[in-house]
Amino acid sequence: MALDNPHLTLQEIKSFGNNFSPNYKLPRRELGKTGEKLSIIGFGGIMLNDNPQEFANEMVAKAYELGVNYFDVSPRYGNAEDKLGPALKPFRKNCFLACKTRERDAVGAQKDLENSLKKLQTEYFDLYQMHELSSVEEVEQAFSEGGAMETIIKAKKEGIIKYVGFSAHSVDAALLAMKNYDFDSILFPINFACWNAGSFGPQVFAEAEKRGLGILALKAMALTHLDEGEKSIFKNVWYRPIKDETIMKMALKYTLSKNITAAIPPGQSTLFLKALEFMNDFEAISEKETQKLLALAKITKPVFIHT
Numbered sequence: 001m002a003l004d005n006p007h008l009t010l011q012e013i014k015s016f017g018n019n020f021s022p023n024y025k026l027p028r029r030e031l032g033k034t035g036e037k038l039s040i041i042g043f044g045g046i047m048l049n050d051n052p053q054e055f056a057n058e059m060v061a062k063a064y065e066l067g068v069n070y071f072d073v074s075p076r077y078g079n080a081e082d083k084l085g086p087a088l089k090p091f092r093k094n095c096f097l098a099c100k101t102r103e104r105d106a107v108g109a110q111k112d113l114e115n116s117l118k119k120l121q122t123e124y125f126d127l128y129q130m131h132e133l134s135s136v137e138e139v140e141q142a143f144s145e146g147g148a149m150e151t152i153i154k155a156k157k158e159g160i161i162k163y164v165g166f167s168a169h170s171v172d173a174a175l176l177a178m179k180n181y182d183f184d185s186i187l188f189p190i191n192f193a194c195w196n197a198g199s200f201g202p203q204v205f206a207e208a209e210k211r212g213l214g215i216l217a218l219k220a221m222a223l224t225h226l227d228e229g230e231k232s233i234f235k236n237v238w239y240r241p242i243k244d245e246t247i248m249k250m251a252l253k254y255t256l257s258k259n260i261t262a263a264i265p266p267g268q269s270t271l272f273l274k275a276l277e278f279m280n281d282f283e284a285i286s287e288k289e290t291q292k293l294l295a296l297a298k299i300t301k302p303v304f305i306h307t
Contacts, residue, residue: 039070046074047059071098100290113151129165130165133167134170168188171204186214189303192251193253210299216264217264225301234266253285256291
């Protein structure tokens with residue numbers, strides 16, 4: 001399977017995993033203090049954006065067959081919700097479905113919530129998240145009178161949401177969000193280069209761990225920004241993923257060797273399946289592998305930097 005192939009055939013999806021060990025089993029870890037157990041590789045629903053429904057059906061079925069029970073999506077991911085809803089419906093009762101809102105006011109968040117429930121053909125979300133908090137100002141807006149958190153807290157009281165979380169692209173925003181509310185989870189970039197060359201991650205991870213949040217990782221298989229004028233070979237991936245499979249596997253191991261629940265691979269089907277393949281012989285990262293990544297981090301411009 002070529003990693004840079006943007007179009008997997010249905011037969012390629014169906015046959016994927018046939019060469020895995022007969023004892024293949026995707027590990028699961030507890031999500032913070034919730035007691036929920038999630039597959040350590042999550043299904044990033046964005047990979048379904050602008051793909052045929054049949055493709056979505058096969059991808060979801062294959063993921064479920066291989067042990068994935070954690071599915072993540074957002075209204076911001078094009079038509080991904082429309083594709084994931086029908087594809088996940090046969091497996092919904094056995095899966096942990098996470099959704100998000102990028103709206104910062106209560107009215108917008110309510111509209112997002114209602115639309116997502118309808119599109120995803122579900123009566124509730126296991127996890128609902130404030131999406132992509134990028135500044136202290138956005139956090140303050142979400143928590144202000146008439147802010148999005150009013151909708152989210154109300155929905156939780158009504159049983160429409162089981163757990164509340166957030167994702168962030170800012171250290172300061174993440175720290176303030178955790179100070180403002182007792183969240184169940186955080187979805188945050190945990191990446192070897194960001195962590196070691198960008199000082200982006202350690203302080204947020206430490207605070208989340210201290211508070212007992214379930215920690216969900218983004219960007220584990222990311223390398224760096226696209227160059228100016230460079231176009232991504234993947235429609236749904238805005239950064240440059242690692243291309244070398246050996247380094248890619250080490251980077252994923254680096255992230256999964258920390259006290260996190262799960263990692264969501266880049267929004268490209270071939271990279272998601274490659275992450276599942278890496279789990280065929282998963283083990284914690286070695287010191288030698290860690291040193292190789294640290295050396296690479298020194299010459300890499302991270303996707304995120306905290307200044």
